[in-house]
Amino acid sequence: MKSTNNTAPQNFWLIVGRALFGFCPSCGKGRLFSAYLKQVEHCISCNECFGRIKADDGPAWLTIFMVGHILIPILLAVAPRITWPDWVSMIVWPGLALILAIIILPRAKGLFIAIIWRTNVKANK
Template sequence: MRDTNPDSLDTTEDRPMGRAMLNGWRRRCPCCGSGPMLSGYLTVRSNCAVCGEDLSHQRADDGPAYLTILIVGHILAPSLLAVYTAFEPDPLVLASVFGVATVALSLFLLPRLKGVMVAIQWAKRMHGFGIESA
């Protein structure tokens, strides 16, 4: 049975996952959605500059890189096959175009997927995100 006292904090209930993931995709704080989550290309700030949420608990590690490889590979591998069979371009042109596309898509997705992974950890109260400071 849930406690109906508004003063008590229920730290077992998950935070809103969809909003947090959208904020993470935008590279914003998963809590307030206003402050920037990243201080560099992939460096997560220790605290949100707007709401003060502690983001130092995140443990994204290699997850965003694996997801980036998975997504880029699943998008560009079939595209490479389709372009080659339909147009039969020169191999150097094909390698150049798809090489640039691979790098560009990877650079676009990597920080956004890191933001999403940090936001999921925040929403699920993983790795210390559920500990409320006294």
């Protein structure tokens, strides 16, 4: 799973930061995703292998967790103070949840891939 390019372990927070922005956790130059959520087989810059790393349901779980913890306090603080019709609330709050989920999901997947890569967890075949 790990290539022989890295001789020394890297700073955990540097690796996490690279992955959150969609870059290779190893070198920080290559892209981690070839599409919205499709991870690359290997980094084009350092040739680090990411194809066998499977994040499974972790990113979805983290996304739901984050969206809920961001949106619910806002909703509880704002909803009692506004006089929108119900149909506006039924559009605004789910729309905001969808936008947050679209923003958070690839970052959550990058985070899980980076942590799995960093801890050198072996993939199931």
